[in-house]
Amino acid sequence: MYLDQRSCLVLKAIVDNPAATGKDIEQQLVLSRKQLSYTIKKINDYLADSGLEKITRLKTGKFNIPLSVIEEYKSDENEAIDGNYSYTQDERMLILALIILISSEELSTYHFTSELEISKNTLMSDMKKLQKFLANFNIKLFYSRSDGYTLLGSEYSKRQLLINVIKKLLDLPNGENTIIRFCKIKDQKIKEIEKEIEKIESKLEMRFTDQRVQELPYILYLVICRITQGKTLSQLPEPFHHMVGTTEYSTISELASRYKINDPLERMFLTAQIQISNIHHLDKNRLEVEDNLVLATRDVIENFENICCVKINEADKLQEALIQHCKPAFYRIKYNYHIETDITDMVLPQHKYLHEIVSKSVVPFEKLLGGKLPDQELVYLTVLLGSWLRREGLLDFVESRRKAVVVCTNGVSVSNFLFITLKELFPEIEFTKCLSARGFYEHAESFNIVFSTIRLETDKVQFIVKPFLNQSSKQAFREKVFQELEGINLHKIQTESLLAIIEEHADIKDREQLVRELERYISLPVSKNDEAFNNALNKELSLNIILEDLLTFETVKILDETVDWKEAIKIASLPLLKSKAFQPRYLSRMIEIIEDDQPYIMIADGVVIAHGSVNDGVNQVGMGLVKLPERISVGGYLDADIIIVLGTPDTTIHLNALDKLNRILEHKRSLAKLRKAKNIDDILELVTQK
Incomplete structure (x- = not known):
């Protein structure tokens, strides 16, 4: 009895998430x-052949998974089904390519039919499918x-094919075993390469x-x-x-000499x-060697801060993270390699405006690169910079909370x-560290x-999580975690148990009606019942603040007479001070920053x-605009005739509005209309245009 790829994926999805319904699995795996x-x-049928109990469906739509199945799966992950795996046509195509690439013998039709246990037809x-694939x-x-x-083409093209095939095969449930089997690799040979990689x-x-440590040996x-x-x-x-003369070239030359x-x-x-x-970690001493990259990332952060109008407190740590990502990305683009999973479709729908800001911020890196960053690379910088903004808005956690670490095999x-x-x-859990798998086994805290x-392999409570979760996945995952940690199902509290508690402390006039009301309330989604989850959701929804909310008839001023820059900032801030969006100290701080820091x-x-x-005295997001009749000197180092003030209590909440403002100002025609505006309505018309 064999399991195909779809069956393996469904079995994995059900065992990894026992709280999932059939509909959840359908959506997840399309x-x-x-x-x-x-x-x-x-x-x-496969479980029965293996002497295991069957998985059954419950009326709730969820699955009843026998403990024996869970234990079998958890103990060896996919090892239990490796020996009975049935390859799809796409997978056989990759194996055929691999065999042809690696073999030094004459390869006949019989060789392939016997190796793969398939018919000649x-x-x-x-082979027809392989021919089309090879054309790429x-x-x-x-x-x-x-x-x-045999394969006809340049050796460089064949190497690119080989790397592509290895990566695709390693994504299979039994990927490493597949490569070892068909390439007839001795375990000792891979271990030798692994030791060389550790030396590198x-x-x-x-x-x-x-992920890269798994791929590189093969x-x-x-x-x-x-x-x-x-x-x-x-x-x-x-x-x-x-690359000749680089540290990497010298290091790899030692390995090359051994072979x-x-x-x-x-x-x-x-x-x-x-x-x-x-790279998961790059030593600080090594960071200093990459002078051009250090300067470029520093400029990227400064651009990002200026466009977002925020000051990142841990900019040095962000710079380290940027260098760790940008260094391999630089070479990937230079050599026309793309080894990252393309996450563009997962990130852009929710963070399109942030992605546009990042694309404007990375110009220094693109100058170093000598060309534009492709979207599939740029989106990873959006993820990195976006996560840093969110990080600086988080509350401190108390020592009494549970402590958790996160293990992620990605970059x-x-x-x-x-x-x-x-x-x-x-928010109930204190997350202390993000580790690689190897780092996890060395982690002492x-x-x-x-x-x-x-x-x-750990005796700690463990939850498997995807790197990217949509809103419904977040709800399901939060429910699953609390079910295991607390024995609480956030959706399905037993109504009868709840009734028993109520009856102890109150007189019930209409028991049946109370049961119906409780069941109705309990069946509400997690996002309505769970306060902590709701707070997180509200924070995401707060990004919907738009420019039209901030620039209004009250916050836009057109002056007939010229004033100095300090007075212009005061005039722009007055409506926001009056509405208590700004505290008086925020006005002083804006002026102080221009005078001292320029x-x-x-x-x-x-x-x-x-x-x-965000810590200088802002109660809520606010923006004010003053248009002057002529340009004035601002702080002795800038000239301007349009002065805008902005305050935000959060590092992300204003980005949507700021993005639209930038889009208006980057067009010469819109900027000219703003300057020619005779009244506030003319300016607001620009603000509200699509």
Whole structure:
């Protein structure tokens, strides 16, 4: 009895989240009701063959999962089903490509049918699909009676294909076993490469992400196999030649020497695999070496602060995180590699305005790169910078709360985003650290709970979590956590138990009516019943503050006579002081910052925006605008005829409005209309335009 990929995914989803309903699984895996029912039947047949109890459906839509199934799954994760895994056509196609790439023998039709245990007709169908797949890499599949199946194309293209195939196969439930089986790799060989990677990490004073640590041994080993077979590079794209002399090149040269690889092109190619690797930790001493990158990231943060009108308190730590992400991203783009999962569709719908701000902030990095950042790379910076803004608005946690760590196998951007998401989702828990899987096993500080993207060997309470959760997933996950931690189901408290408590302390006039009312209340979604969750949700919804809410008839002024810059700021602030949005000290602080720090606060030609930080005396978001008849000197270092003041008690709540203001001011026609405005209505018309 075999399990296909869909069955493996459904079984994994059900066991990982026992509180999930059939509808949840359908949405998560994009299945129809009929497809899910058929898959559950296949899973139960497999469980029965394995001597395990079947999974049954409850009237509530949830699943009754036997303890034996949960224990079997948790003990060995996917090991229990590895031996009985049935490959799909797409997976067989990847295996065929891998075998052809690695084999030094003549490959006949019989070789493939026996290896994959498939018919000749199935093989022919798979080969047709492989031919189409290979076209993406400018490679052709060729067959001759004398040589069997071979690949026609440049060695560089074949290397790109090899890396792509390895990464895709490692995503399978039994990925490593698949590669080892069909490439006939001895375990000792991979362990030797793993030790070499540890040495590279030590010499470069960095730690790769868990995902990259899993991929690199197979990539390096199989590339070395091709080299030893005489399948070497004849040329490389021009950017590769600039890596000679780098620390990474010197370090990889030591590994290359051990495997008797002396060709500079091959050493460059191996070096690139290190340079593009995602980093989980980079030593502070190593940060200082990357002078250009340090300067660029510092400028990116300054741009981001100016556009957002915020001051990031831990800018040095943010800079470290940016360097850790940007260094491998720099090489990925330079060598035209993209090893990150594309999360654009997951992030942009909720954070489009923030993404636009980030795209304007990263110009220094793009200058260093010599081109635009692709969206699939830029979105990771949006995640990183966005999570930092949210982080600085969080409340302190008390020692008495449960302590938790987060384990994420992805890069620093995604890890930070998940860490902040969980902190906001569970304000009852103190989250102390975000770790890699390897870092987790070395972590000495005390904690009670671990939230992880992979299953870990630990006696602590453990919850498996996805790096990105939508709103409904957050609700379900919060319910699941509290069910296990407290024995409380936030949705389904037993009505009868609740009634028993009420009867002890009150006289019930209409028991049946009370039961109906309790059941109605209990069945409300978590977001309505759970105060902590509701607070987090309200914070997200508060981002809906728009520019039209801030620039109104009361907060916009047109002056007929010129005043100095301090007076202009006072006039712009008066309505906000009157409404108590600003405290008097905030006005003084804005003026003080311009006098003492002289920050660059010009957001468009002749337009400045004065602001302080969230802790300088702001009660609620407020914005004021004053238009002067002519330009004046602001602080002796800027000239402007439009003065805007802005205050916000939170680092994110004003971003939507600020983004629209920036979009208005970046167009010369809109800016000209603003200057020519004769009355406030003309300005408000600009503000309200779509």
